Amino acid sequence: MARPGYRRAVSRSLPVAARTVEEHRAAVLSGVVAGPVEERAVPDALGLVLAEDVASAVDLPAFDNSAMDGYALHADDLHADDPAAAVPVTLRVVDDVPAGGVPRAALVAGTASRVMTGAPVPEGTGAVVPVEQTDAGTERVRVDVLPRPAAHVRRRGEDVRTGAVVLTAGTVVTPAVVGLLSGVGRAAVRVHRPPRVVVLSTGAELIPAGQPLGPAQIHDANGPMLAAAVRRAGGVAVTAPVVADRPGALLAALEPHLGDADLVLTSAGVSEGAYDVVKADLAGAGVTFVRVAMQPGKPQGHGVLGPRGVPVVTLPGNPASAFVSFHVFVRPLLRRLLGLPDGPGPVVRAALAEPLTSPAGRRQLLRARLEPAAAGGTPTVRLVGGPGSHLLGALALSDALAVVPEDVTALPAGALVDVLLTEGDPR
Numbered sequence: 001m002a003r004p005g006y007r008r009a010v011s012r013s014l015p016v017a018a019r020t021v022e023e024h025r026a027a028v029l030s031g032v033v034a035g036p037v038e039e040r041a042v043p044d045a046l047g048l049v050l051a052e053d054v055a056s057a058v059d060l061p062a063f064d065n066s067a068m069d070g071y072a073l074h075a076d077d078l079h080a081d082d083p084a085a086a087v088p089v090t091l092r093v094v095d096d097v098p099a100g101g102v103p104r105a106a107l108v109a110g111t112a113s114r115v116m117t118g119a120p121v122p123e124g125t126g127a128v129v130p131v132e133q134t135d136a137g138t139e140r141v142r143v144d145v146l147p148r149p150a151a152h153v154r155r156r157g158e159d160v161r162t163g164a165v166v167l168t169a170g171t172v173v174t175p176a177v178v179g180l181l182s183g184v185g186r187a188a189v190r191v192h193r194p195p196r197v198v199v200l201s202t203g204a205e206l207i208p209a210g211q212p213l214g215p216a217q218i219h220d221a222n223g224p225m226l227a228a229a230v231r232r233a234g235g236v237a238v239t240a241p242v243v244a245d246r247p248g249a250l251l252a253a254l255e256p257h258l259g260d261a262d263l264v265l266t267s268a269g270v271s272e273g274a275y276d277v278v279k280a281d282l283a284g285a286g287v288t289f290v291r292v293a294m295q296p297g298k299p300q301g302h303g304v305l306g307p308r309g310v311p312v313v314t315l316p317g318n319p320a321s322a323f324v325s326f327h328v329f330v331r332p333l334l335r336r337l338l339g340l341p342d343g344p345g346p347v348v349r350a351a352l353a354e355p356l357t358s359p360a361g362r363r364q365l366l367r368a369r370l371e372p373a374a375a376g377g378t379p380t381v382r383l384v385g386g387p388g389s390h391l392l393g394a395l396a397l398s399d400a401l402a403v404v405p406e407d408v409t410a411l412p413a414g415a416l417v418d419v420l421l422t423e424g425d426p427r
């Protein structure tokens, strides 16, 4: 006996033919553009993507300065033709310039100016001699080794010129980029806002971790896992409470989020079950349910919800299926929203540690660990656990997915396969 409210919605949305992984990824990404641009304080832009070209407002270095603690020497005192024959040279010390200090006057031949690293060198400086190559005098200084012309002088603008574009739109803000932005005087920068992703688990059997289980109940693993994957990929995860299998419950739970979410991720309720709230609620609301020729992750859904057209991806409920589907479909979508190029993800070629079999007609993504290559060699990929999509224990031991193409049903040990990395580079 069917429970009320389900039958029609489910049977109306039964999927037809299977899509390829690429077809489904293209469908999920279709119409999705980089997120809105906002201005952020530079330290808060770490990990985000620049939405503007950045031109420098200053020269770097900003002025000619010393690369060493030592003495600025006049060009005429360097004896560039035969410096070894000229030493020792004794010069009158006419100035003492710390970093942040300003030279009193231009340097003239026969005099030296004591300078610290980063201090401006006086006009007329031909080179700087490090203090170790002198007697360190403060009134007069004996120079034991004459530097080559221009030695240890950092010239104004040799690194960055005023007006030069130093960073282009699309650049990821790394710590070094934070350094450059700050160094050229930028306190704020325009970036693509990180996507706000609502993560929602569905299923009458689900109980949050930390609460006791009743008969036939399990803890919600997908919600926290997908939220963590979103954060790792650069999104802002908003975890919504578990939605029970009651018609209307999912739409009601999503409604408050449709005003500001950039993406909705649900898990479970997309296969052929009689009480699948995801299909029941979303099939008539702009979401398409399909089969994709992959394992795990066959049942999938995607579409847009609400007046703002918020993208929604409905992932299958088995934890490994949800995880694999996240990496194959959602990670590229998050990259697109962040303003990054969306590709299939970081893939390396590796040799199988053991033989395997695979179902015909479905691309298989097997949980695995990548073992680094000996110098210059090929890395090895070792499977963890079996292909069962309920195997959460093995999933947590994996750091990669070994990809077996649709038309391959068996591979010997040593065969080369593509391996999609799920750890390391988070995006």
Ligand SMILES: Nc1nc2c(c(=O)[nH]1)N[C@H]1C(S)=C(S)[C@@H](COP(=O)(O)OP(=O)(O)OC[C@H]3O[C@@H](n4cnc5c(N)ncnc54)[C@H](O)[C@@H]3O)O[C@H]1N2
Residues within 6 Å of the ligand: 201, 202, 203, 205, 206, 218, 219, 220, 221, 222, 223, 267, 268, 269, 270, 271, 272, 273, 276, 296, 297, 298, 299, 315, 316, 317, 318, 319, 321, 389
């Ligand atoms: N008759 C058919 N049955 C199934 C098919 C099919 O083609 N015909 N496909 C199977 C495949 S493949 C998959 S994958 C699953 C996907 O099912 P759903 O997305 O509808 O998910 P549920 O049935 O609700 O749950 C599946 C499984 O996962 C557990 N689960 C769900 N949510 C969570 C969570 N948040 N944390 C931990 N575990 C969760 C749930 O208890 C089930 O055991 O359908 C097959 N069936």
Ligand code: MOO
Residues within 6 Å of the ligand: 294, 295, 296, 297, 298, 299, 316, 318, 321, 389
């Ligand atoms: O497609 Mo399911 O995800 O194989 O278990």
